[in-house]
Amino acid sequence: xxxxxxxxxxxxxxxxxxxxxxxxxxxxxxxxxxxxxxxxxxxxxxxxxxxxxxxxxxxxxxxxxxxxxxxxxxxxxxxxxxxxxxxxxxxxxxxxxxxxxxxxxxxxxxxxxxxxxxxxxxxxxxxxxxxxxxxxxxxxxxxxxxxxxxxxxxxxxxxxxxxxxxxxxxx
Amino acid sequence: xxxxxxxxxxxxxxxxxxxxxxxxxxxxxxxxxxxxxxxxxxxxxxxxxxxxxxxxxxxxxxxxxxxxxxxxxxxxxxxxxxxxxxxxxxxxxxxxxxxxxxxxxxxxxxxxxxxxxxxxxxxxxxxxxxxxxxxxxxxxxxxxxxxxxxxxxxxxxxxxxxxxxxxxxxxxxxxxxxxxxxxxxxxxxxxxxxxxxxxxxxxxxxxxxxxxxxxxxxxxxxxxxxxxxxxxxxxxxxxxxxxxxxxxxxxxxxxxxxxxxxxxxxxxxxxxxxx
Numbered sequence: 001x002x003x004x005x006x007x008x009x010x011x012x013x014x015x016x017x018x019x020x021x022x023x024x025x026x027x028x029x030x031x032x033x034x035x036x037x038x039x040x041x042x043x044x045x046x047x048x049x050x051x052x053x054x055x056x057x058x059x060x061x062x063x064x065x066x067x068x069x070x071x072x073x074x075x076x077x078x079x080x081x082x083x084x085x086x087x088x089x090x091x092x093x094x095x096x097x098x099x100x101x102x103x104x105x106x107x108x109x110x111x112x113x114x115x116x117x118x119x120x121x122x123x124x125x126x127x128x129x130x131x132x133x134x135x136x137x138x139x140x141x142x143x144x145x146x147x148x149x150x151x152x153x154x155x156x157x158x159x160x161x162x163x164x165x166x167x168x169x170x171x
Numbered sequence: 172x173x174x175x176x177x178x179x180x181x182x183x184x185x186x187x188x189x190x191x192x193x194x195x196x197x198x199x200x201x202x203x204x205x206x207x208x209x210x211x212x213x214x215x216x217x218x219x220x221x222x223x224x225x226x227x228x229x230x231x232x233x234x235x236x237x238x239x240x241x242x243x244x245x246x247x248x249x250x251x252x253x254x255x256x257x258x259x260x261x262x263x264x265x266x267x268x269x270x271x272x273x274x275x276x277x278x279x280x281x282x283x284x285x286x287x288x289x290x291x292x293x294x295x296x297x298x299x300x301x302x303x304x305x306x307x308x309x310x311x312x313x314x315x316x317x318x319x320x321x322x323x324x325x326x327x328x329x330x331x332x333x334x335x336x337x338x339x340x341x342x343x344x345x346x347x348x349x350x351x352x353x354x355x356x357x358x359x360x361x362x363x364x365x366x367x368x369x370x371x372x373x374x375x376x377x378x379x380x381x382x383x384x385x386x387x388x389x390x391x392x393x394x395x396x397x398x399x400x401x402x403x404x405x406x407x408x409x410x411x412x413x414x415x416x417x418x419x420x421x422x423x424x425x426x427x428x429x430x431x432x433x434x435x436x437x438x439x440x441x442x443x444x445x446x
Contacts, residue, residue, distance in 0.1 A: 020356065020359065023358075024353060027358075031200055032199075032200070035199070035200040039198065044198050046443075047200075048200060049389070049441050049443055050443070051200060052358075052441070053443070055358065056358060056361065056362045056365065059358060059359060059362055060362055086443075086445065089386070089387070089445035106194065106197055107197050107198075109194060110194045110195050110197040110198050111198070113191060113194060113195060114195065114198060129195075131177070132188070132191045132192050132195045133195035133196065133198050133199060134199065134200075135192065135196065135199075137178070137179040137180055138177070138178040138179050139178075139179055153178055156177060156178065157174060157177065157178075160177055160188070163191075164187065
């Protein structure tokens with residue numbers, strides 16, 4: 001993991017100097033993290049849209065990042081704040097146009113599971129979404145978010161246990 | 172529950188975790204902004220032709236000036252002739268500035284610190300004539316229909332890894348190689364316009380919106396960008412409750428200038444506004 005972190009450090013430093021290619025690489029490497037953080041709080045369409053915005057904000061603020069090795073955690077904070085801001089300003093349900101109905105039963109089931117995950121305590125939501133939906137491994141989650149591996153592991157397992165219980169009770 | 176499988180995907184597969192993985196993968200970031208596959212350096216053939224062109228130009232130049240300094244100039248081209256992968260592609264260095272002059276396009280990334288650092292310019296390269304200018308190979312990308320790209324819809328998977336001489340590279344390639352627009356080209360341009368869009372378009376639209384207007388608005392701006400970086404067309408529909416918002420954004424977007432590319436692109440840029 002340290003190798004990954006070192007690679008990311010150098011990419012962040014290059015991006016801070018204005019290297020567009022390095023920023024592009026960071027975009028590739030961290031899209032799953034940002035999208036997962038957003039998706040653990042928002043619907044898919046909003047998460048998809050805001051993923052872009054998070055990177056735009058990050059690009060603007062990147063020169064001010066003092067510790068390149070905390071890029072992932074910093075980016076996750078931006079994503080969380082953007083999601084919170086979005087939810088705070090979001091119109092009430094009656095005032096927004098409804099999303100297009102989902103006719104794909106698998107997609108509908110996935111949305112249902114995601115809703116259950118969103119109902120879990122906050123500490124469990126992100127690791128579960130990042131692991132199950134974005135396909136990241138536990139060590140990756142820890143490295144990208146700045147959590148210790150032990151914390152990530154505990155959150156992942158407790159979250160999974162809780163998710164299974166909730167899904168059973170919903171059946 | 173198999174804890175190893177949940178943790179890092181190793182060990183015996185936990186069927187419940189695997190089922191959820193497969194199910195939830197439906198929700199992944201699916202905006203398939205396909206990295207534009209384009210020809211990379213053509214290897215020894217191009218390198219040899221480049222070397223020949225360089226030598227021809229230099230010899231002509233030196234002959235007309237009656238100079239005897241020819242032997243000091245071809246050093247970079249001899250490396251190119253050897254066909255080493257690390258050779259600096261003289262066309263990559265020269266093509267962008269030449270276009271910029273002829274089209275009078277301001278390339279916002281021209282002065283970026285990293286833009287040319289990786290490809291130091293050789294003393295003689297300024298005289299190189301591009302033998303591929305106007306050739307079928309050089310215009311290959313331009314002949315293809317514009318692809319619908321979303322600059323922010325990146326694949327979450329690893330980028331294309333085929334990087335052989337005759338293989339492909341993705342649009343995140345180095346600036347010196349860059350011929351097609353990628354997210355890293357487009358995002359900074361749009362990022363610089365956000366505050367203006369907010370103050371000139373969103374604020375007036377919000378102030379004039381009726382009370383019954385939704386508290387958020389989503390505008391998808393579609394840009395057709397020419398190879399020169401100029402915006403050929405910009406369209407955006409007005410969201411419900413905010414007349415003029417989309418047309419205001421589109422109107423401003425027509426003046427944006429993107430980096431020079433080989434074939435331009437059509438991109439969708441979603442904007443979300445909320446009160």
